[in-house]
Amino acid sequence: MTDISNLMINRRRLLQVTAAGVTISAIGLGGTGAAQADEITIRWVSPRGTLEVLDDFAYWVAKKYGYFGDLNTVIEAGPQDGTATVKLVDQNQSDFGYPSPGVLSLGLEQGMDLVSAYHVMAGDVFNFAFPKGKAPADLKGLEGKTIALGSSGWQAITNPMLAAAGVDTSKVKYVEVSAWGQALAQGQADAALSWEGLRAQWRGQGLDFDYLLGKNVSKFPANSYVIRKSDLADAAKVAVYEKYLRGWAMGMEFGWVNPRAATQITMEQFPGLASQMDPTVATESLMQQTALMHARWDERKAWGFHIEDSWQGYFDAIAEIGQVSKVFKAADVTTNQFIAAANDFDHAKVKADAEAFQLSDAYKAVDVAAIEAAL
Numbered sequence: 001m002t003d004i005s006n007l008m009i010n011r012r013r014l015l016q017v018t019a020a021g022v023t024i025s026a027i028g029l030g031g032t033g034a035a036q037a038d039e040i041t042i043r044w045v046s047p048r049g050t051l052e053v054l055d056d057f058a059y060w061v062a063k064k065y066g067y068f069g070d071l072n073t074v075i076e077a078g079p080q081d082g083t084a085t086v087k088l089v090d091q092n093q094s095d096f097g098y099p100s101p102g103v104l105s106l107g108l109e110q111g112m113d114l115v116s117a118y119h120v121m122a123g124d125v126f127n128f129a130f131p132k133g134k135a136p137a138d139l140k141g142l143e144g145k146t147i148a149l150g151s152s153g154w155q156a157i158t159n160p161m162l163a164a165a166g167v168d169t170s171k172v173k174y175v176e177v178s179a180w181g182q183a184l185a186q187g188q189a190d191a192a193l194s195w196e197g198l199r200a201q202w203r204g205q206g207l208d209f210d211y212l213l214g215k216n217v218s219k220f221p222a223n224s225y226v227i228r229k230s231d232l233a234d235a236a237k238v239a240v241y242e243k244y245l246r247g248w249a250m251g252m253e254f255g256w257v258n259p260r261a262a263t264q265i266t267m268e269q270f271p272g273l274a275s276q277m278d279p280t281v282a283t284e285s286l287m288q289q290t291a292l293m294h295a296r297w298d299e300r301k302a303w304g305f306h307i308e309d310s311w312q313g314y315f316d317a318i319a320e321i322g323q324v325s326k327v328f329k330a331a332d333v334t335t336n337q338f339i340a341a342a343n344d345f346d347h348a349k350v351k352a353d354a355e356a357f358q359l360s361d362a363y364k365a366v367d368v369a370a371i372e373a374a375l
Helices: 006-016 056-064 085-091 101-109 151-165 180-185 198-204 227-235 235-257 258-269 271-275 281-293 308-320 345-357 368-374
Strands: 038-043 072-076 116-121 125-130 145-149 173-176 190-195 209-210 222-229
Touching: 006 190, 038 085, 038 235, 056 235, 056 258, 072 101, 072 368, 085 101, 085 116, 085 222, 101 151, 101 222, 116 151, 116 227, 116 235, 125 151, 125 180, 125 198, 145 151, 145 180, 151 173, 151 190, 151 308, 180 190, 180 209, 190 198, 190 209, 198 209, 198 281, 222 227, 222 235, 227 235, 235 258, 235 281, 258 271, 258 281, 281 368
Parallel strands: 038 072, 145 173, 145 190
Antiparallel strands: 116 222, 125 190, 125 209
C-alpha cells in the first residue's frame, strides 16, 4: 500500500519540475489576491488508489474541451487507504478529495476542519456483490458473513448501511484484500463491497456477480468533493473553486447528454481499460454513475447540490451506532455555496459539444437505450 508520506514527497517533486508553479494552498490567495489563474494548480485526489476507471469521466471531458478555462489542474490516484483522501486535503497536500460520507465523518471525528463543497453522488452508490445465486433477499442476510474490502477504512461505508438494515455489525467479519473483487470470486469471502461503475467494470473483467444495489436498499448520500473549511473564508480561493467546479459540472452534463462520447473520451485516456471493458460495458459503467449523479434531480435541480435532510439522516445514523462520538450538523459540514456558480455555464454549448462529438464505429454500435433500461 502506498505510504502517504511518499505521496507527499512525490507532490513536492512535482512542484519543482512543473511549469505551472504552486498549489492553490501554497500561494496564499487570501493575502494580496495577486495570483493569476494560470499560476495556480488545483489538485484533486481519488479515494480508489487508481485513476484508470470511468468514474472521473467529467474531468477528462472538461480537460478535452477546455471547461476549466485557464486553471491548471491535476488529479492523482492517491493511496488506496480509505481515509487518505481526507488526510491529504487536511494536510494541504491536495485541494479537493472525493470521500464517501463515512470517510468524511471519520475525518471530522479526528478534528479535521473539512466541508463537503460539491455533492456528486446524490443516491447511495455502494453495492454488495455476491457469487452468482448467493445474494440474500436483503442486507440482513449479511449478518454473520465475511465481506471483502479494498481497505479496512471502508468499514465506515458498510457499517452504517448494514446497521440501518438491522444487521448486528459485530457479527460481520471483514477481510482487507487489495484485489477484493477477485477475492470474492476465489471464495475468500461471502460478499464484497462494490459501487456503481465498478459493477460494470468487474463484469468486463469476467467477475460476474449478483448484487444488492445501494440505490435500492439505502437512502444515504454518497461521495462528494471535500475541501478545507477554512478556504471558505478566502474570497480569492472561493472564486477559483467556483470556476474549477464549473468545469466538473460541465463535464458531468456532457456525460449525461452523450454517455457514449464521455466514455470514449475516458477510454482513450486509458487505453489499458480496453482489455477490461468493451465499449458496451464501459458505457454501462459510466451510465451507472451518471444515474446517481443526476439522482433526485427534481429536488436538487443542479449538479453538486446537497440535500441537507439526506445528509443529516446519515449523520444521525452513524452517531446512533457509535461510529462517531457526536451528531454532526449537516449545515455545518456541507455547503451549497458553490453550486449556483458551478452551474452557471452555457448549457446549450455543452449540449452542442456533446452531440457533435464524432463517435468511433464501436461506440456508435452501443445501444444506450438497452443499457438505460437495465440500470
